[in-house]
Structure formats: structure tokens, C-alpha cells
Amino acid sequence: MPNSPLSILVTGGAGYIGSHTVRLLVSQGHRVVVLDNLVYGHRQAIVDESVRLVVGDVGDQALVRSLFKEHSFDAVVHFAAFAYVGESVTNPLKYYENNTSEPIRLLAIMQEFGCRCFVFSSTCATYGVPVALPITEANPQQPINPYGQSKLMVEKILADCAVAWGLRSACLRYFNASGGSEDGLIGEDHDPETHLIPRVLMALTGEIEHVDLFGTDYETPDGTCIRDYIHVDDLAEAHLRALEHLASGGESISCNLGTGVGVSVKEIIAAAEEVTGLKVPVRIASRREGDPPSLVADPSLAATLLGWRARHLDVREMVRPAWRWISSQHGGRYSKNDL
Numbered sequence: 621m622p623n624s625p626l627s628i629l630v631t632g633g634a635g636y637i638g639s640h641t642v643r644l645l646v647s648q649g650h651r652v653v654v655l656d657n658l659v660y661g662h663r664q665a666i667v668d669e670s671v672r673l674v675v676g677d678v679g680d681q682a683l684v685r686s687l688f689k690e691h692s693f694d695a696v697v698h699f700a701a702f703a704y705v706g707e708s709v710t711n712p713l714k715y716y717e718n719n720t721s722e723p724i725r726l727l728a729i730m731q732e733f734g735c736r737c738f739v740f741s742s743t744c745a746t747y748g749v750p751v752a753l754p755i756t757e758a759n760p761q762q763p764i765n766p767y768g769q770s771k772l773m774v775e776k777i778l779a780d781c782a783v784a785w786g787l788r789s790a791c792l793r794y795f796n797a798s799g800g801s802e803d804g805l806i807g808e809d810h811d812p813e814t815h816l817i818p819r820v821l822m823a824l825t826g827e828i829e830h831v832d833l834f835g836t837d838y839e840t841p842d843g844t845c846i847r848d849y850i851h852v853d854d855l856a857e858a859h860l861r862a863l864e865h866l867a868s869g870g871e872s873i874s875c876n877l878g879t880g881v882g883v884s885v886k887e888i889i890a891a892a893e894e895v896t897g898l899k900v901p902v903r904i905a906s907r908r909e910g911d912p913p914s915l916v917a918d919p920s921l922a923a924t925l926l927g928w929r930a931r932h933l934d935v936r937e938m939v940r941p942a943w944r945w946i947s948s949q950h951g952g953r954y955s956k957n958d959l
């Protein structure tokens with residue numbers, strides 16, 4: 621842990637994972653400026669009054685330069701990106717522009733100001749279809765969509781900047797972020813929402829009619845897809861550790877952030893029914909193109925490099941805060957079970 625508080629620029633800090641991380645960073649005494657264009661983020665997700673929210677684009681070099689002049693950042697944590705895989709297939713340029721070109725412009729300003737610590741939101745989507753399970757960092761990175769490509773390109777750019785001007789980065793490859801803050805103040809709030817846990821819960825609030833179960837004939841124990849759900853507060857903790865690692869002179873790292881526990885779609889539905897006491901309306905649908913049967917992390921490298929391990933391993937620990945959050949958006953009237 622560095623002795624002095626860090627001055628940190630958090631891009632995309634008004635989004636889901638960013639806002640949880642910002643709260644943790646502030647609680648540890650760090651000074652945080654959030655840069656978010658609010659295309660998908662929410663002003664109210666910044667709950668700490670000490671945090672300055674600047675509404676603008678990561679790629680706006682005049683704006684970013686003025687922020688660096690004012691705040692002398694020690695590090696940047698870069699969450700800002702678009703993350704709809706399907707849209708990235710139909711509109712790839714939008715993704716390469718926002719997820720790859722804009723960070724290049726940000727990195728140029730970092731180089732200009734001699735800021736050499738960068739924590740990057742990468743993704744398990746950079747692996748594409750894994751060659752072996754659980755997925756280690758040795759798995760080849762062969763994304764199967766432009767979203768994954770746009771993130772992998774940034775990873776490669778960061779490696780080149782390390783050689784050229786001494787940038788040190790942490791590429792954190794998240795699996796499926798889930799859950800929300802324990803106090804219920806912030807939670808997952810994507811629009812449109814494509815992630816399974818919130819969609820299952822939205823089927824309970826009536827926001828959607830039912831949740832689609834895409835494929836029941838996979839070669840998995842119950843026939844449905846298996847994913848690795850990682851609590852958003854565990855992700856936040858990993859960012860704090862990555863920052864501390866880089867700020868104290870640590871070398872660049874790339875590692876998975878997952879629990880190492882695979883959970884099937886049917887198991888998520890069962891967990892939601894147990895937590896809420898309600899029956900989830902489900903519609904069986906055919907498989908979706910490009911959905912691998914199983915994506916589960918081997919998280920051991922993050923433990924070795926950062927001393928980090930996920931604290932929440934039972935998916936009910938993620939469903940519970942997600943339900944508390946979604947339910948609170950509806951005045952709590954859906955809560956059958958005590959949360």
C-alpha cells in the first residue's frame with residue numbers, strides 16, 4: 621500500500637463496475653476524478669461528495685489535458701467502453717472508435733504528462749472460445765467478435781507503450797460482473813440490460829415478460845450454459861490492489877478476475893427463486909450464435925500477482941444485492957423474502 625493517497629482519473633466511473641470501484645478507492649483515501657460521458661452511466665451512481673464528475677469523452681484531448689493539468693494524476697483506471705457484443709458485430713466501427721481509438725488519445729495525454737500507471741477493464745471475451753477449462757492466461761487470445769477485438773487491441777497497445785515510454789499497466793480480464801453494493805445505494809443499471817442475473821430479476825418485477833433460456837442441449841450437466849459470476853465488489857477490490865501494485869513500482873500484469881466457480885443458467889434461476897421466493901417466468905429458446913457452453917476462469921494468477929481472491933463464491937451472494945437493488949427501484953414492493 622503506497623503511503624500517500626493517489627490522484628486517480630477514473631473513466632467510465634459513473635457506470636456499473638466503475639461506480640463501485642470509485643466508492644472503494646475513496647474509502648481508502650484516494651482522490652478520484654470521474655470522466656464519463658453519461659451515454660450509459662448515471663450521475664447518481666457517484667455517491668461520494670468528494671468525487672468530481674466531469675461529463676465528457678475519453679477521446680476529448682483538450683478536456684483530458686486540462687484535467688491532467690489541474691489534478692496531476694498518478695494513475696488512470698479505464699472502465700469507459702461500449703460492451704454490447706451483438707451491437708459490436710453489426711456496428712464494429714463504433715466499437716473500434718470508442719473502445720480502441722479513444723483510449724489511444726487518452727494514452728497520448730498520459731505520455732505527455734508522464735503518467736505511467738494504467739488499469740484497464742479487459743474481458744474474458746478476448747479469449748474467444750477457450751481451448752481448455754478453466755481458462756488460464758495462457759489460453760490463446762482469439763476473440764470471436766469486434767467487442768473482444770477492440771479490447772485485445774488495447775492490451776497490445778499497452779504492451780507497446782510499456783516498451784516505448786515505460787507505461788505500466790494492469791489488464792484485468794473480468795468474467796461476468798454481478799451483484800451490487802451491500803448498502804443498496806448502487807447496483808447494475810444498464811439500458812438495455814443484457815446480463816443474465818438482472819434479466820432474471822426483471823422477469824420477476826414484470827419489466828420483461830420472461831427470461832429467455834438460450835439452449836438447453838449444451839454438453840453441460842443440466843444442458844444450459846455455464847459462466848463465472850464475479851461480485852462487483854470483488855472486482856473493485858482487485859482494481860485497488862492493481863493500482864497499489866503499479867503505484868509502488870510493480871511491473872505490468874494481465875490476469876483473469878473470476879471466482880473459478882462455474883454456474884449454469886438454470887442454477888442462476890434456481891438461486892433467484894430461492895432468494896426472492898418468487899417463480900421466474902422462463903421461455904425456452906434456441907442456442908445463440910457464438911455462445912460457448914462454458915466459460916470459467918482460473919483465477920490463480922491474480923492471487924499470485926495481487927494477493928487477490930474473490931470473497932463471494934456463492935452466486936446467491938450476488939443475486940441477493942442485485943435483487944435488493946432492482947427491488948428498491950420499484951419501491952421494494954416485490955420483496956417476498958426478507959433481504
Ligand SMILES: NC(=O)c1ccc[n+]([C@@H]2O[C@H](COP(=O)([O-])OP(=O)(O)OC[C@H]3O[C@@H](n4cnc5c(N)ncnc54)[C@H](O)[C@@H]3O)[C@@H](O)[C@H]2O)c1
Nearest residue numbers: 632635636637656657658659660661677678700701741797
Ligand atoms: N459488466 C461486465 O460483466 C463486464 C465484463 C467484462 C468486461 N467489462 C468491461 O468493464 C467496463 C465497465 O463495464 P460496465 O458493465 O460497468 O459498463 P457500463 O456501461 O455500466 O459503464 C461504462 C461507462 O463508460 C461510459 N463511457 C463509455 N464510453 C465513454 C467514452 N468514450 N467517454 C466517457 N465515458 C464513456 C458510459 O457512460 C458508462 O458510464 C467496460 O469496459 C466493459 O467492457 C464488463
